[in-house]
Amino acid sequence: MSEAGLAVVVLAAGQGSRMQSDLPKVLHRLGGVPxxxxxxxxxxxxxxxxxxxxTGHGADAVARAVAKLDPEAETVLQAEQLGTGHAVRQALPSLEGFEGRVIILYGDTPFIAQDTLDELAAHPADLVVLGFEADDPGRYGRLVVTDxxxxxxxxxxxxxxxxxxxVLCNSGVMALQADLLRRLIVGLGNDNAAGEYYLTDLVALARAEGRRxxxxxxxxxxxxxxxxxxxLAAAEAAFQARARAALMEDGVTLTDPGSIFLALDTVIGRDAVIGPNVVFGPGVTVxxxxxxxxxxxxxxxxxSEGATVGPFARLRPGAELGTDVHVGNFVEIKNAVLDEGVKVGHLTYLGDAHVGEHTNIGAGTITCNYDGVSKHRTTIGPRAFIGxxxxxxAPVHVGADAMTGSGSTITEDIPDGALAIGRARQVTKPGLATRLMAALRLKKEAR
Incomplete structure (x- = not known):
């Protein structure tokens, strides 16, 4: 980074008509995020x-996404898409008073490495362009370099x-000093077939005033x-391949790497084991x-460490699993904290809940957390046994060391150490099942 500091301008105004979508191009997802x-x-x-x-096309939607992804980033509007140079000019009022280096990135170019960006930030030249040697240069702009x-x-x-x-081609990414950017960008012309102001023309303007x-x-x-x-599909495949390789390099076991899908911010610790066909959305730490x-x-x-999840389990936002928690098959956890050693074996939904340590949750348990208008919370104390x-x-509290009888509907708080049973009393009618079935068969035969 330069001693005077660094600013970044991200160009995200394009429509992306070749995507054939109403969604702005930069909001299409890669690795679980736009x-x-x-x-x-x-x-x-x-x-x-x-x-x-x-921003430009779909500016409001892009601005909302940016605010969620990086609340400290500022968005500005390019009302008319008149080229990359024109787009950068819209950002300059936001950089008033800034005197360091400006790096210009693109919202649809996701794979530029950190080392590359660091090199751009630290390069001593007045203006630096990011180039690449293309296997098939095609219709890319060419970089003409001399000594x-x-x-x-x-x-x-x-x-x-x-x-x-x-074969040395232009990526479009550029870095230059802020004062130089301000001075040169007003000199850009649009005397070209598209009638647009191109950022690439800054090179000629810089050279004309003796800058390197x-x-x-x-x-x-x-x-x-x-x-x-x-x-986009090819980029997703490339992203997943890199992310999987990075995890395995860091000591994570992926038993079938090709079937595991990761998000941009997935964090998994060493010696974790990930089975086949697991999908990580944004915001997961294992x-x-x-x-x-x-x-x-x-x-x-x-x-947390030592926990096991699955198979066929779903952890939704706000799920916090403590040390050695077990979440089994067909269990869904949402906005719930499970303390150390909790066991939720199968066929259960826990939403808006806190479950104390070493509690056992029986099959088919549901926290009824939604009344049609508001969500309500369930708390279960440590060492409880839920039948x-x-x-x-909810809202309901189950005390420490308490129990519920199987098949119960619990609508009132349960004190510590108590057993609660909330179900209709069973009534048995001897022989009625046989007589009822016989009558039904006769009725069917008579039709």
Missing amino acids: LVGHALRAARNLQPEQIVVV RGLERIVEYKDADAATREI ADVVICDEAETLGINTRAE ESGAEILPFCHLEGCHV SDTMLV
């Missing part, structure tokens, strides 16, 4: 003084045959932009030594 979230995370990792996101640095950027349509032989321009070269895979659904069995879905939750098929009608 594309723009990847750019914001990369920007935030640079520890900048400011992040400014330029004096970056001479110019030539768009494919303007390049002669010799220039088209160059240069290139940082990265791997082509880092510059992958998303323009179509097919490219501590070392925990095990997630096959066919589970986790989102917005925390799983199978118990309905806990």
Whole structure:
């Protein structure tokens, strides 16, 4: 990072018409979060003084997403999409008084590595462009480099045959000093076929006043932009492959890596074991030594050391599993804290609840937390035993060492150490089942 500080501008105004979608392109999800979230995370990792996101198509939706992903980032509107140079100009009022280096990123380019961004931030040249050597340069703009640095950027349509032989291509990402950006950007023209103001023209303007321009070269895979659904699918595959490999490198066991899907912010500790067909949504932390069995879905939750989850379990936002908790098959946990050693074996829903340590929750238990208008909370003390098929009608409190009888509907608090039974008394009618079935069969035959 430069001594004068750093700011990041993220361009996220494009419609993305090739996506064939009403959703702004930067809001399509990759690794469980909108594309723009990847750019914001990369920007935030640079520890900048400011992040400014330029919105355009679907501006309100993009601004809401940015506020959720990075509340400290600012959004500004590019009301007319008149090119990348015009987009960056909309961010300048937000950078008034800032005198450090500005890095310009794109909301649809999710894979630029942290080392690459660090190199851009620290590079001594007045203006730096991120380039890559393309296997198939195609219609990318070419970077013309001499011993004096970056001479110019030539768009494919303007390049002669010799220039088209160059394989060093322009990614669009750029870094330059804020004072230089302010001075040069007002000199951009739109005398081109599209009538747009292009950021790439800053190179020629910088060179014209004797400033040094240069290139940082990265791997082509880092510059992958998303323009179509097919490219989004390819990017998802690339993201998942990298994320899985990183986890295994860090000591996590993935028993069938190709069937496990991770989010951008998934955190899993070493010696955790993840079974096949597990999906991690955003906001999941799994501590070392925990095990997630096959066919589970986790989102917005925390799983502590030694806990086991699944198979076929669902942890929803707000689920907090303590040490050595067991959550079994077809169990759903939502906005609930399970303290150390709690066991929830199967076929249970715990929502808006706190379960004390070493409590056993029987099969078929439900916290009835919603009255049609508001959610209500259930608390269960330590070492309680909840019988199978118990309905806990919240708000309700079950005391420490208390029990409920199987099949009970609990509507009142249970004191510590008490047994509560809330069910209709059984009535047995000898022989009635046989007589009833015979009568029904006769009735059917008579029809």
